[in-house]
Amino acid sequence: MTEYVLGNESDVAGFPLTENMSKFVDKLPIELSNTINKISQNKGGVWIVGGAVRDASMGFIPSDIDLATDLRPEKLLSIFPDAIETGLSFGTITIKSGNYLFQTTTLRTDGVYLDNRRPESVEWNLSLNEDLKRRDFTINSMAIDVARRLYYDPNNGIKDIENKIIRCVGNPEKRINEDALRILRAYRFLGQINTNNWKLEDSLSKVIINNSYLIGDLAKERIWQELIKILNSKKSQEIISLMIRDKILNVIFGWKYVETSKLLSALDSKQDLDYISLFVLVNYQLEKNSIIDLCKTLKLSKKDSKSIIFTSQMARLIPQNDLRYLRLYRHLIGTRWRQILSLSKIFDQHDMIDFHNFSKQSYFTKIIHEIENLPPLECQEQLIDGKWLMATTNIEQGQKLGRLKEWLYRIQIENDLKSISEIEEILATLQWQNSDFNSWPRMSLE
Template identity: 35%
Template sequence: MEPTSGINAKALTPELRRMVQNLPESLLKIVDWFEEQGHSVWIVGGAIRNALLESPIVEYDLATTMIPEKMKMYPDMIPTGEKFGTITFRSKGDFYEITTLRTEKGYGDGRRPDEVEWGLSLSVDLSRRDLSMNSMALDVKKGVYYDPYGGFEDLKRKRICAVGEPKARLSEDALRILRTYRFMDQGIAGVWIPEPNLANALRSTRSMLSKIAGERVWSELKRILIGKNASRILQQMADDGILRQIFNFDWMLDDYRISLLDSLEGDDVLDRLVILFHDAPITACEQASKSLKLSNQEKKTLIFRHRCLGHIPELLDSTLRIHQYVLGNWAQQHLRVEALFAPLNQGGHSKSEIHECISRSEELVTSPSSKSLATGDWIMSHTNVQQGPKLGALKNWLHREQIARNLTDLEQIETLLCTLSWHEDEFAHWPKLQFP
């Protein structure tokens, strides 16, 4: 039986012809290799979708009739997901994931199939995919494509449809819930709405997100957060109870707060997460970091930025320098975030006050080197303070004054030391190099 039995081949659209004409040589080399081995291979999924949308193609995924054991004959391959039929081919420095046609049985855990069997039917393989827009395949050699679930028509009509029964499809892998919200954001084309049955299924299956590993949830959520229409997508996720399911926090997202995501400069995903957590307690931030399995650095950065919310430095060169030093590259962005929230801060900092901070910070002259000039040994030799907490506190105090006063050499530090009340035994209250 032919692998394409039961589905009609369609002539390439102008967009798909352009894609084929511009395929990388590295990919064509792989297609030739499969033909030499007597096996079929197709470009599948996102590359076809993006080509039809005339969006940049980020990667090419392929499907083949060849089983993984045979694919390992390719001279430069990596068995990345052999258990699930996926082998990575390297060609001319490029990497391509190639997966054997397969059928899947049972999704008892709502995350992955209980059983995978290699197949010979392209139709069956495409039937297990999530959305119609992702269930198309293209044969480079024959110059045709296959679209058994009407993905092209759905793209033309700007609608999002599941392959088959929506609830069953989402239940197979709950991460598809988040993928669907991600595909709602079509960049400059706006927000596409899922058809009613799929929209209902998104809400009715949301509890299954608890079965998905935090890393996988975070990977999808990051892509949603930096989308062009992130504010509208997140609002829909809040309305549908998805954010509540992910974060275990009752979201109060009014139009102004959620629209701030559109006003925020840059695509720093943690900045956007901070805006979502603006009114949440720090414990909610900590819990989210844990459940999403953020890296230690991401967790540290998120919680620190959350603690900075609602605080701005005084309009003094010294405090502005400390703010710049402690926050580093995020200092100006922090002030811009505060300016966005200023209209909501009743009795807090005004927008004009924050903009004055931004202006003064941009004009501020600071030393190119901010490393502490006074080492522990230098301090001990000049004060007879021995190693211990007091020495650490004095070093931090000196470093703070070095930054605040823009000091550049040890002679200035020594002069400063003579003016500080470091002889006293109580040092817990000494100024620290910190913000807020």
């Protein structure tokens, strides 16, 4: 077992580590142990804080470990000269140790919040108790002294973990008005914690509903960072349903007069949707241009925007139950085909989209089954290139050549061709010499 140097003591009473916390501390990486000892050797107090303590207390392995210390940032930088100045004005640096990065923040109290996001000023202090008081939720306001094997919980976070309650530290009205992002963080923790039946404390829930308009002042990137975590959680549909009922999504998505009964019914169906499909489902009433505008408003990445727009459009199609078509469908949609068909099935089941009098959920189930049993294509890439086609047809480089090449590629996929000789045979049967190339089939499902 690693030997630890005793650092400065806390100003709050500690308790012996719980069994889960002890297991966590016993398995700390040597890189973290070295960092803790180095701070203690330089006459500092150092504690593991935040989400790592919360997760450890529940028996989960924390993904990140943050530290708090009573040493000032300039002192930390002299001890760890290669540290990253992550947020120096707020007392935060990131200490490098081996392959690990440990975000380390000087104990502080926060000044007035003027922008509903960050304090106007901070003051360093030597009080762990005061530092824990400034944190968002009780379950995140605990600390561990590794050397003394004690934990500190002045805000009763352990009790709230036992009762599965998300509760603000202190006055929820004050906490939410300090930082409106805490509204989304509260919902995120409901879905992030790997146990069921968590709920928002009653007064916090009321404050969130009454102050939801504050979300509109947050940076769009910050909103999406939290929302994508909610959409990716194991309880995403349950959390999104709650956010709809609390009218949080009205603010995020700019909803004004949206009828939500069909959407809530669809979310209750517990389908296995990824965050892209769930985003599309929640915004099912939007047409293509409106989806594009929403992605721009939320400042989504090009990759996410493209996938959302594509999924939204493809989920509105009714695939033909034809072998050739299904080969093309799978090829063009790629790995998202199952997500898209599941979404189409939900749209149909809950009458969310007009499929032009088509309504047969079993049909989509059958299409999913057909594609599942479809053998892989012999050749995914196009067998011929432009040079071969120019030499074979004497068509000069240009739009006509490109359209004929595209037509042949579609035929290759539809018929699962595997040799150039097969392409030659097909080409001989096509009426390409005297027909208008604008009328030729494209590599498309629409």
